[in-house]
Amino acid sequence: MDDLLKHFITEAHELIQQATDDLLALERDPQAAATMNSAFRAVHTLKGSVGLFDFAPMGLALHAAEDLLGALKEKRTSIDTHAIDILLTCLGQIERWVAEIEQAGQLPTGAADEGYRLARALRSLLDEPPIQTAVAIPEAEHEWIKELFTQESRNLVGLRPQNAPIVAIRYIPRIDSFFAGDDPIALLRSVPDLLALRVKNRDPWPPAAEFDPFACNLRFEALTGAEIESVKAVFRFVPDQVVIHEITRSVESEVLGTVLNEAASRISIGSTETAGTRTLRVDATRIDRLADLIGEMVIAKNALGHLAGQISDGLDGKHLAQSLLANHAAIERLVTEMHGAVMNVRMMPMRDIFRRFPRAVREIAGQLGRAIDFTMEGEEVQADKAIVEGLFEPLLHLLRNAVGHGAEPEHLRVEAGKSAKTRIVLRALRDGDRVRVEVEDDGRGVDPATIRETARQRGISSEENLDRLSDAEVVNLIFAPGFSTASEVTDLSGRGVGMDAVRSAVERLGGQTNVRSLQGRGTTISLSLPSTIVMTKVMVVRLANELYGIPLDGIIETTFVPSSRILAIGTSEAFVLRDKTLPLLRLADLLEVPRLSVPSQVLKVMVMALGDELVGIAVDGFDQRMDVLMRPMTGILAGMPGVIGTTLLGDGKVLMILDVPELIR
Template identity: 40%
Template structure:
């Protein structure tokens, strides 16, 4: 994929995200001038980016958004819920188009019709706003047209444009001549100096010293759309020019020849073989587009035959430039590259890269000491001195590798604001659809975690917020009846603790009805009735994590399918984390997600069973204890112990893994206490080992089908550690 196009895809996504955030601010505070400016700036930049490529529907779509914002900025329209909806839909469509461009290399079929439809809907939301027409008295230059110019536009109603670019327009990305060339049905283009030309030595080439006067046969609205990015620099009027009507003369002579000569000059530039080949490819595409626009199929066929080397292409292009091309203006679109698979971009601060390179340098220096130690060993150096040297070198390398590991992890660390960004829009749209008044409060967006953790966290977080909106938050009438404020509150917060990163989703809604959860679980056969009756309120609430359980009476586009909370737990536990839930009837619900800071390095608790080592994510382990065999209660094969005045089921790891029973005569059992989604379980193992940070590698090939194994890790002494997935085992 072309690097320029890759950059467009990345920046387009960022601009659409920024536009969405600014639109949310603008909807909350319609008079927020900063929000209007931020939104307009994002759309304006995106429009300029689309202009680099042959994607007129995308440019039209963004133009429509700019039209709406200009009406708001000039006081001709208000930010109504309907207008906000239309603008959000426009941004959503832009996101889908960028995804399609990224995957397929071009816009979807029918994009132009869709863009026109969105434009129509926006105009309807604005109440049919029209462009402001400048007073015709300001266009005295029209009365001074020459006879030849009058023959071009005489006898018809035309749209006249006075465009006075800002002197610094080049620094804001504007190209005045290109804007004028985009005017539809252009009849006349007059380019004049703003003031008499100075001496050549006093001329500033970085300032625009020109003004533009044009006549067009297109309607005023179509012409005004071209200049929506520079509304303060243009005036437009509709008027009739007297004179006979004749066929319009070309307004830009020799443009194609000029472009071709410039391409030949580019091919003549010095450079490496790679640079010249890159220039050849760009020139070839440009010349091919010119010939296509002029309908010169024979020349295009000849071009493809001689374009294999820069020298041959240069001679051919020079010949084209010397030939007559008819003087017509050529449209030179930038060809959109072929489709490529979707990519994820990760931007890294330069300081972090510098620190990484510095550590690599230190590691190289430390490693260079090893050959000297090897030589001393061959020469019979004393054992004590050799051991001391090895110990010092090992300590130095160990310290550098530790810092290197931390530096690499910091390259992948991103703020949680990345996964918080979609939430305001989700709450806004869902609350409107459900007829609820909801305020979202975010905190801890600056909390950082590995980008893989953010990928895992995104979908569960959306599930939880949807559930709060659909199930937890009451309607305004119900809240008033309960003595609550009409506007509900959803709080999403994040912070770091010793176990990793913690994200909480809490609301002040109706809470979870533990009795209803019990009944649903029994009705669906997910739990026996007598066991459900014995559960405490807190234990009953945790039943919402059972697969297929939902207390919703129907299925909506938000929730109610019985897959949300189970999917949340499965995703979090697969990443080595855990989910906690607490709810109080009538006062709200709080769900806590605890995840490791990174998935590259996993901290595990190691145990020994049947002569092999097994590991469990430390985030699941809540304790280790020795239990006397006499304190274990058994009912048939079901075992349990009493821990902190609560009955805890006891499972034996040997049985779960299908290993032989332990026939050792021991008085106590080693029990690892783990928390599985709020359910405490005791796991009997042969013995405890230490904790360790390991690089976890998932099972591959036929082993990937094995249930109960999260992956493997190699320990420092070369032993293989099997890391278990308890949820699958149970």
């Protein structure tokens, strides 16, 4: 993929999102002139960018969208839900096409028909009379159409549906078309559903000695079964060089022997403005800071070289040790600052992912007939790029379930003394060195009794355990695999469908999930996530002679527990920590490796959070806390359960970083 196309794809995503935001804002406030102008500019710029490439269906749809926005802007037609729906549908299709181009480098099969359908739907809202195209075709035009149709008529039998028209094309490129940036062959190859093609010389060929390879002396005549608007879109930049005729069955008697009653259709050309100014996605001051740090690291590296030279000159050991320690301290400081600077570059605001949800919520609410008041808070909160981008699918699922299950019908809300619209809030906020993202609704809430009964019927938990759990703990069972209270499984079924997938996705990002709900009052689902997952703080623990890393943000505390205080509960173990009984698990058992042959009299225990509960994990020893550059598992090890990734220790050994909650499950 060339650089120009990459720039187009990046800009297209931004312009589609900008136009979507503006249309949703217009739906709330149709009189906002600035928003209308912004939406028009975004579509206009996107149409101009598409014009640089051979994506005719996109250009056709965007041209119609621009015309409709122009009519709305000039108040020639009114802004209503139907107009917004069609414009958002168009943008959604453009977004899918851009994604297809990003993957395959071209539009999918059927894009021409879809582009024509979208354009027709958009133009149906314009309060304008249809363009009259029925004018008599000059006699001079009849002959080449008759010749082409007669020559190809046998091949055309059965190639089109009954009564479907055929479009005839005559394209005579300019002699200097190559220098004008045109590619006649590429244009003909872009014509959808091409049925026949004849290439002839326009003028007699000159002698070989006088032949000019840079002059175009060709004439193209073709037949296609595509819609005439799709054909026009292909030749939109060469209107003076092409004539297009639509031929129906009624004019084919006696092999086109009658006078054609379809008009020669000339192409109206839109402007081909180039893309607007692109903005730098990383603040220039952040890049400057990185450059400064690199310069300081080069100086520190040169200092090491100077020390190496002094060693060869016989520098005494004491002075050498002092110099090395000072240089190490300088490098350690620079590495810490470099880490912070790189993380700062990778940080992006939640706005970049949040702004994709208003349209999705609107579409889901429309399908289910729910009245939703959707708001977003904390869009300026920043997190690592991988965290922000990894949240899209989990949050989309949570919002889908908030609309599909949490929101009640309007009449039920009014009867309960609530506002007619269900309020759904998507918010992000800082929580120490972590980020918390919440989806809150004021809907019907989760009924703990229903959760208990469903969990009992589906074998999610034992009777004894269910009776022991509090209502708040029972509600968190919606994250259990296979749990659902929906009577019918659909994409929009009840809260709990796929919630285990939400939890798994969040935990892959190093986060935890939690749900709070009051029946009749609403539900809040919280996702607690680290700010970054590239550099991770870990606690290095020891099992026999092996070392393992445990993410530090999951460890509440470490403690020493005498063996005499370990309580046997059936086949399990527990201990008491500050008057609270905690279950005890041994990391060796979780990893299925042998325990020490000689049991220790004092257990080293990590107290970790597992959802809303605490659990103790016994290890053979604690080593050190360290910042590590974690690499995810790849290849055949990519699906290894219980392992987040790996890093290298100072001696070159590989340290495996464990996902203890997954090992426990």
